[in-house]
Amino acid sequence: MMRPEGPWDAAAADFDAANPDVMAELVNLARRWRKRGRAVWGVGAAFEVLRWQRAMQTNDANSDFKLNHNYKAWFARELMRRHPDLDGVFRLRGGA
Numbered sequence: 459m460m461r462p463e464g465p466w467d468a469a470a471a472d473f474d475a476a477n478p479d480v481m482a483e484l485v486n487l488a489r490r491w492r493k494r495g496r497a498v499w500g501v502g503a504a505f506e507v508l509r510w511q512r513a514m515q516t517n518d519a520n521s522d523f524k525l526n527h528n529y530k531a532w533f534a535r536e537l538m539r540r541h542p543d544l545d546g547v548f549r550l551r552g553g554a
Contacts, residue, residue, distance in 0.1 A: 470532035480525065483508055484537055488547045501534040501548045502527070 474481055484504055491499045505525055512523045534548035 464531060466526075466528040467532050469526075470529035470536075473526070473529060474533070474536070480508070481533065481537065481540075483511070484533060485541055485544070488537065488541075488544050492544065492547060497546070498549050499547055501530045504548075505530055505533075 487504050487507055488499065505527065509523070509525055531550070534550060538545050538548060
């Protein structure tokens with residue numbers, strides 16, 4: 459059964475294509491989480507860690523890095539789809 463596409467999926471996919479480093483960093487965070495022996499994490503927490511890391515890595519106080527919270531579900535599903543070793547690392551709503 460195919461999951462219906464959400465209203466933000468196309469925008470999230472476009473963002474991912476233009477910013478592949480974001481997915482790579484999320485994968486790294488999720489793998490570090492699992493390596494510590496933890497099973498399930500919140501994608502919202504991962505987004506906040508990524509935002510914090512980006513803020514700490516730049517000297518530009520006016521940095522325009524934006525990570526839309528509406529993309530969280532898409533990134534969680536896509537990360538687990540692309541990386542089977544991370545399947546289940548994020549809990550999904552609605553049986554997706």
